[in-house]
Amino acid sequence: MPVLFFRLGLTVALTIWLLLGCPVTGPAQEKPQATEKITAPAASPEVLPRVLTEGAEALEKEVAALKSRAAAAKKGWSQAEKDSQERKAAMAAVKAAQAMKSLPLSDAEETLKKYTVQEERLEKRVKELAQEIETLKKEQAAREASQAALQAEVTRLQATKHPVTRSREMRQSWQRYQRAAAAVQQAAGQLLGSLGKESRLLETEKKLISAVRAELQPYVDAAWKAELLKRQEPVSLSEQAARMFRTLLELPARIAGRLGEMTASGALVAVFQEHLAALIGLLALMVLLAWGVRRLADLLTPLLASWETTAQTLGVQACASLVRITAAHLFLLAAIFWSWLFLWSLGLWEFPAWRGLFYLLLALGSLRLGRHWLKAALAGKEAGGLLPVDADTARFYRKYLQLLLAYLLLGVWGLAQAQLLGFPPASRQFLGHLFRVGLLGGAMWLLRRRYLERLLPELPGPAWFKRPGVIRVLKGLVLLLLGAIILANLLGFQNLADYLAQAGAFTGVALLFLGLLWLGLDAVLHYLLHPEIGWARRRFPHREEMLLRIHGLTRSGVTALLAAAALLLALKAWGLEAARLAWAFQWLNWGATLGSVRLTPLTVGVAALVLYLGVWSSRLVRTLMEVRVFPRTGWDSGIQYTISTTLHYAILILGGLVALNILGFPLTNLALIAGALGVGIGFGLQNIVNNFISGLILLFERPIKVGDILVIDGQWGEVKEIRVRSTVFHTYDRYVLIIPNSELLSGKIVNWTHYGRVPTRLTLEVGVSYGADVRQVTRVLTDVCLANPRVLKEPPPTIVFKAYGDSSLNFTIRVFLQSPEPKERNAATHELNSAIFEAFQREGIEIPFPQRDLYIKNWPAAWSKGGD
Numbered sequence: 001m002p003v004l005f006f007r008l009g010l011t012v013a014l015t016i017w018l019l020l021g022c023p024v025t026g027p028a029q030e031k032p033q034a035t036e037k038i039t040a041p042a043a044s045p046e047v048l049p050r051v052l053t054e055g056a057e058a059l060e061k062e063v064a065a066l067k068s069r070a071a072a073a074k075k076g077w078s079q080a081e082k083d084s085q086e087r088k089a090a091m092a093a094v095k096a097a098q099a100m101k102s103l104p105l106s107d108a109e110e111t112l113k114k115y116t117v118q119e120e121r122l123e124k125r126v127k128e129l130a131q132e133i134e135t136l137k138k139e140q141a142a143r144e145a146s147q148a149a150l151q152a153e154v155t156r157l158q159a160t161k162h163p164v165t166r167s168r169e170m171r172q173s174w175q176r177y178q179r180a181a182a183a184v185q186q187a188a189g190q191l192l193g194s195l196g197k198e199s200r201l202l203e204t205e206k207k208l209i210s211a212v213r214a215e216l217q218p219y220v221d222a223a224w225k226a227e228l229l230k231r232q233e234p235v236s237l238s239e240q241a242a243r244m245f246r247t248l249l250e251l252p253a254r255i256a257g258r259l260g261e262m263t264a265s266g267a268l269v270a271v272f273q274e275h276l277a278a279l280i281g282l283l284a285l286m287v288l289l290a291w292g293v294r295r296l297a298d299l300l301t302p303l304l305a306s307w308e309t310t311a312q313t314l315g316v317q318a319c320a321s322l323v324r325i326t327a328a329h330l331f332l333l334a335a336i337f338w339s340w341l342f343l344w345s346l347g348l349w350e351f352p353a354w355r356g357l358f359y360l361l362l363a364l365g366s367l368r369l370g371r372h373w374l375k376a377a378l379a380g381k382e383a384g385g386l387l388p389v390d391a392d393t394a395r396f397y398r399k400y401l402q403l404l405l406a407y408l409l410l411g412v413w414g415l416a417q418a419q420l421l422g423f424p425p426a427s428r429q430f431l432g433h434l435f436r437v438g439l440l441g442g443a444m445w446l447l448r449r450r451y452l453e454r455l456l457p458e459l460p461g462p463a464w465f466k467r468p469g470v471i472r473v474l475k476g477l478v479l480l481l482l483g484a485i486i487l488a489n490l491l492g493f494q495n496l497a498d499y500l501a502q503a504g505a506f507t508g509v510a511l512l513f514l515g516l517l518w519l520g521l522d523a524v525l526h527y528l529l530h531p532e533i534g535w536a537r538r539r540f541p542h543r544e545e546m547l548l549r550i551h552g553l554t555r556s557g558v559t560a561l562l563a564a565a566a567l568l569l570a571l572k573a574w575g576l577e578a579a580r581l582a583w584a585f586q587w588l589n590w591g592a593t594l595g596s597v598r599l600t601p602l603t604v605g606v607a608a609l610v611l612y613l614g615v616w617s618s619r620l621v622r623t624l625m626e627v628r629v630f631p632r633t634g635w636d637s638g639i640q641y642t643i644s645t646t647l648h649y650a651i652l653i654l655g656g657l658v659a660l661n662i663l664g665f666p667l668t669n670l671a672l673i674a675g676a677l678g679v680g681i682g683f684g685l686q687n688i689v690n691n692f693i694s695g696l697i698l699l700f701e702r703p704i705k706v707g708d709i710l711v712i713d714g715q716w717g718e719v720k721e722i723r724v725r726s727t728v729f730h731t732y733d734r735y736v737l738i739i740p741n742s743e744l745l746s747g748k749i750v751n752w753t754h755y756g757r758v759p760t761r762l763t764l765e766v767g768v769s770y771g772a773d774v775r776q777v778t779r780v781l782t783d784v785c786l787a788n789p790r791v792l793k794e795p796p797p798t799i800v801f802k803a804y805g806d807s808s809l810n811f812t813i814r815v816f817l818q819s820p821e822p823k824e825r826n827a828a829t830h831e832l833n834s835a836i837f838e839a840f841q842r843e844g845i846e847i848p849f850p851q852r853d854l855y856i857k858n859w860p861a862a863w864s865k866g867g868d
Contacts, residue, residue, distance in 0.1 A: 049173040056176040137192070278346065332368065375398060381394075440504055514565060531551060549623070599663065603662055625643065641722070708754065720736075764829065764833065765810065768847060785813065790818070799811060
C-alpha cells in the first residue's frame with residue numbers, strides 16, 4: 001500500500017504541476033534566460049478527476065481488505081481470550097495441586113514441558129504481532145502523508161480558482177476519495193485496535209506462564225529428588241520372573257487371537273484388496289531388487305576385497321572390511337528396505353504391532369552384520385584377522401562381543417515393545433533395570449585383565465587410552481557403579497538403582513558409539529589427508545608441510561567436536577542438562593564495564609576465540625588458495641604471494657573488528673583511534689608507519705617480489721618474505737638480512753628477476769699481448785663461447801676489442817645465459833675462463849702481465865763508490 005499511495009501522490013502532483021504550467025527544469029538547473037523561455041504544454045483538465053477516481057477505487061479495495069483483516073484479528077483475539085481463560089483455569093488447578101503436594105512427578109514434568117512449549121509459541125506470536133502492528137503504523141503514516149499532500153494541492157488549486165475545481169466530476173471524485181480515505185483510516189484503526197488487544201493479552205499470558213514455570217521447576221526438582229530417594233518394599237525376584245513368564249506364555253495365544261479376529265472380520269483381506277495395485281508393484285520391486293542387488297554385490301565384493309588387502313593402516317583396513325561385509329549383505333539391506341516400503345504402502349506402519357515386527361527384523365539384520373564383522377576382526381593372527389592377537393584372546397572377545405551385541409539389540413527391542421506385549425509397568429521397570437545392569441556386567445567381563453592386556457596394544461586409537469592406568473580407572477568406575485546399584489537395591493532405593501543403571505548404561509553405549517565414530521573418521525582422514533600415504537599426498541606431492549598442518553587441524557577439530565558431544569551426552573544421561581548447569585557458569589558474566597565495553601571472562605574468551613578462528617581461517621584460506629586456485633592460474637610466485645598476504649591481513653583485520661564488537665567496543669569510535677594513532681605517528685611511530693606503507697607498496701606495485709634475486713650492498717640473495725614492516729632477504733652466503741621496507745623503496749637495488757627468470761648477460765674481460773693477431777683472438781673467443789652448453793646461441797656471443805691497455809690488448813666477451821641464478825653465472829664464468837686459458841695456450845696466444853721500465857737519470861755518487 002505505501003507503494004500505491006506513493007504512485008498515486010506522484011501522479012496527482014505531476015498532473016497539478018502540468019496544470020500550473022511549471023517549466024520542465026530540474027531543481028539544480030539554472031534559471032533560463034528571457035530569450036530561452038521554456039514552458040510545458042498545459043494538460044487536460046479531465047486528468048485530475050480521473051486520477052482521483054482511480055485512487056478512490058484503490059482505497060475502497062483497501063477498505064475491504066482491511067475490514068477482512070480486522071474481522072480475522074477480532075476473531076483471533078476472541079479465540080486468544082478463550083484460550084487464556086482455559087489456561088488460567090488449568091494453571092490454577094496446577095497451583096492448587098502443587099500447594100497440596102498432590103501433583104505426581106510425571107504430570108508435573110509433562111506440565112512443565114507443555115508450558116515451556118506454550119511460552120515459546122506465545123513469544124513467537126507476540127513478535128509477529130509487534131511486527132504486523134509496526135508495518136500497519138508505517139503504512140498508515142505514509143497514507144496520511146500522501147493524503148495531506150493531496151489535500152494541500154487541491155486546496156491550492158481551489159485558491160487559484162482553477163477551472164478544473166469547478167467541474168462537477170472533480171467535486172464528485174474528490175468527495176468519493178475523501179470518503180474512501182476516511183473509511184481506510186477507520187478500518188486501519190479497528191485492525192490496529194484488535195491486534196493491540198491480542199498482543200497485550202498474549203504478553204500478559206506469557207508473563208503468567210513464565211511465573212508458573214518458575215514456581216513449578218523447584219517443585220519438579222524437589223519431587224524428583226524425593227522420588228529418587230524413596231524406599232520401596234522389596235519385590236521378590238521369583239515373583240517378578242513368574243509374572244513375566246506367564247505374560248510370555250500368554251503372548252502366542254493373544255497373537256493368534258488377534259490374527260483370527262482380523263481374518264474373521266475380513267479386515268486383513270480388505271487391506272490387501274484395497275492395495276492390490278501397490279502389492280503388484282511391491283512384488284515387481286522385490287524381483288528387481290533381488291536381481292540388481294545380487295549383481296551389484298558380485299561386482300563390488302572383489303573391488304572392496306582388493307582395497308582391504310592393499311590398505312596400509314589398521315583403521316583403513318577396518319573400514320574396508322566393514323564396507324565389504326555390508327556390500328556382501330546388500331540383499332539383506334534391500335529386504336529390510338522393502339519391508340518398510342511394504343508396511344508404508346499398505347498403511348500398516350501406523351499400527352504399533354507391525355512397527356514392532358519391522359524393528360525386530362532390523363535388529364536381527366544388524367545382529368547378522370555385526371557378527372560377520374566381529375568374525376573378520378577377531379579371527380586371530382593365524383587366521384588373518386584384522387587384529388593380530390593370539391587365538392585364545394580372539395576367541396574370547398569374538399564369543400562374548402557377539403553375545404553382548406545380541407543382548408543389546410534384542411534387549412532394546414524387547415524393552416521398546418514390552419508395553420505392546422502386555423507386560424505390566426512393574427515388570428517393564430524390572431526388565432529395564434535388569435537389562436542395564438546386564439550391560440554393565442558385560443562390560444566388566446570384557447575388561448578382564450588377562451585378555452585386555454593382549455588386546456590393547458593392537459587396538460587403533462590414541463596412545464593415552466591404551467595406558468594401564470586409564471583402563472584401571474575405567475574398570476574401577478564400572479565396579480563402583482555396579483556396587484552402588486547393588487547397594488541401592490539392597491537398601492530398597494529401587495528408583496535410585498534404576499537411575500544409576502540407566503545413566504551408566506547410556507553413558508557407556510554413547511561413549512562406545514562416539515569412540516567407534518572417531519576411529520572411523522580418523523581412518524577416513526588418514527586415508528585422505530595423511531602427509532605420507534594419503535590420497536592428498538599423491539595429488540600434491542610437494543605439499544608435505546601443508547598437508548601435515550591440514551591433517552592435524554582437521555583431526556583436532558573432529559576430536560574436539562566428538563569430545564564435546566560425549567560430554568553433553570554424559571551430562572544428559574545423568575540428568576545434568578545445560579539449562580540446569582547455567583547457574584554454575586554465571587561467573588562468566590562477572591567483570592568490569594567501561595561505558596559500552598564489557599570486560600567479562602565470557603566476552604574476553606569469545607573475543608580470543610574469534611581471533612584464534614581468524615588466524616586459523618586465514619591459514620585455511622591461504623592453504624586452499626595454494627592447493628586449489630594457484631595451480632590452475634599459472635601466476636608467478638610474486639602474484640600468488642601478494643594475493644595470499646592480502647587475504648591474510650584482510651581476514652585478520654575482520655577478526656579484530658568482530659572481536660572488538662563482541663567486547664562492546666563501538667566501531668564508530670575507530671575515528672578516535674585513528675586520531676590517536678595520528679598523534680602517535682607524529683611523535684614516534686613515523687618509522688613504523690613508513691615501513692608499513694612501504695610494505696603495502698611493495699606488495700601491490702611489486703618492484704620486488706618473493707623469489708626475486710637481488711644484489712644489495714654487493715650481496716647476492718633471494719627475497720623470502722615481505723612482511724608488514726620488513727623484508728626477509730636470504731643471501732647465498734647462508735645468512736639473513738632483515739631490511740626495513742622503506743629502505744628498499746628509497747635505495748638503489750639490482751633486481752635480476754624483475755621481469756621473470758629470463759636470459760641474462762654475462763660479461764668477461766681478457767687481455768692478450770700486443771704481438772697477438774686480433775682476428776685470431778676474436779675467432780678463438782667466439783669458438784670457446786659457442787662450445788659452452790650454458791651459453792645461448794641466440795642472442796649470439798659478442799666479442800669486442802675494447803681498448804689498448806698498458807700491457808695488453810683488452811677484449812670484452814658478452815654472452816647470454818638461460819638463468820640469472822648465481823650458481824649458473826659462477827659456473828659459466830669458471831668454464832669460460834678455463835676454456836679461454838686452454839685455447840690461448842693451444843693457439844700460442846700470450847696473456848701478458850704488467851711490465852714497467854725504470855730509467856735512472858742521476859746515479860748517486862755514494863752508491864757508485866759503494867758499488868766499487
